[in-house]
Amino acid sequence: MKDLVLSWLDERYKLSSFLEWARHKTVPVHRWTIFYYTGGVCLFLFLVQIATGILLLMYYRVGAESSYESVRFITSQVEFGWLMRSVHSWAANLLIFFVLAHMFSIFVMRSYRSPRELSWVTGCFLLGLMMAFGFSGYLLPWNELAYFATKVGTDIVGQLPVAGGWLLKLVRGGEEVTGATLSRFFGLHVAILPAAATCLIGVHLLFVQVQGMSHGEDAKAHMPFFPNFVLRDLALWLVALNVICVLAVFFPWELGLKADALKSAPAGIKPEWYFLSQYQLLKVMPARILLVPGELWGIFLFGAAGGAVLLLPFWDSLIRARGKERWLDVLGWGALAATAALTVWGHLS
């Protein structure tokens, strides 16, 4: 029966050619091979987000009068609702962590170099999308922390010269963070970002497939992609799922207090860990530097750093041409150390 179904499908969709391709695809084996798995973990965590996000949508009701109440209903009344929400929150944080780890491993291996420049660029855009997912999803429970995080985050957009005011209104759906902002963020979080991320992940994987994995030419050994690499990947996905479940059970995500537009920001308010370095930088910036407000310098610094990371494959060749390969390591590890130090400082202060 199985053979009959397979041959029926093969006749129509040429399955055998796909299996033939999978049989011949190999993965280079060398001392950095373990880094190849970070990409797979990112994909898995994204799938977890899609699945738990769809489940949360069954009960979530967007609106200033219903968002907080519906999330409270999910976590306190719906069976395993607390688990779904906690898995969604933990997987979101781990996803950002693994995207960063994946990118840094690519940097260490110099895998972004020609001909893989666009794989790096699409990866950077994916990081941006994941952070946008985090930022937009953070507001959806409509709690105190989310409200002020959104006020600050969107105000940063409003500080931009020329189009700032216009962009602020566009993002907030008005002058202030209100139910209109919540509706916009909801649409962004459940429709626009998933569609954009799915397309971009498809393009990113297509590039990897067309060009093959990096360092294939230097590796002395190769392992078959199917089943060897795929099974290892799946085993790691299982480990990741277990880790998320343990975190969700022992450290469930708190809901906090409902957002109140007439309440001061509470003491100790801080953003998620992946925005802590930017937060700390904005905090220590002087009020004005050369007559320009400190936050504008901060925004300029974030933009410049983001641009430098995005265009790394293109300016990297200039450094290589001068034989200053070590500068790259100093820059990369220095940037990582500075970001980590600002993050820890932001957490402790």
Add this chain to the structure above:
Amino acid sequence: MITRRKFLNAMLGVGTAGWLGSVVYPVLRYLLPPETTEAEPDTLSLGPAEQFPRGAGKIFKFGKRPVLLIRTKDGAFHALAATCTHLDCLVQYRDDMDAVWCACHGGKYDLAGRNIAGPPPKPLAQFAVKVVDGNLVLGGALT
């Protein structure tokens, strides 16, 4: 000399740009929320002054703007815009500091609204506040 092909290509380009504009413009206009022309109030009555505790602050909505009303320990009233001039958080009165403080990035203002520490680049606007027949009345912005 413009060939027929070049002319048609140019026309096609202009037509495509026009078509794109006619699609993008309404979408952008749609995304921008309509302006609400709500009249700003001149005053806001906040109830009996004596009921307001000393050494505390509370935020009220004055038209579209949140205003922080402060009553110091010696009984004096101050009213300041409650929105931090740094990045839009809502500030609070700290009795222990005898100052207005923003929890988001640690900005500090004195009771006249002047930015005295941290990242805020500008002072908070001051509002008129007076006691009329025992009732607190908030007036328009002074600064």
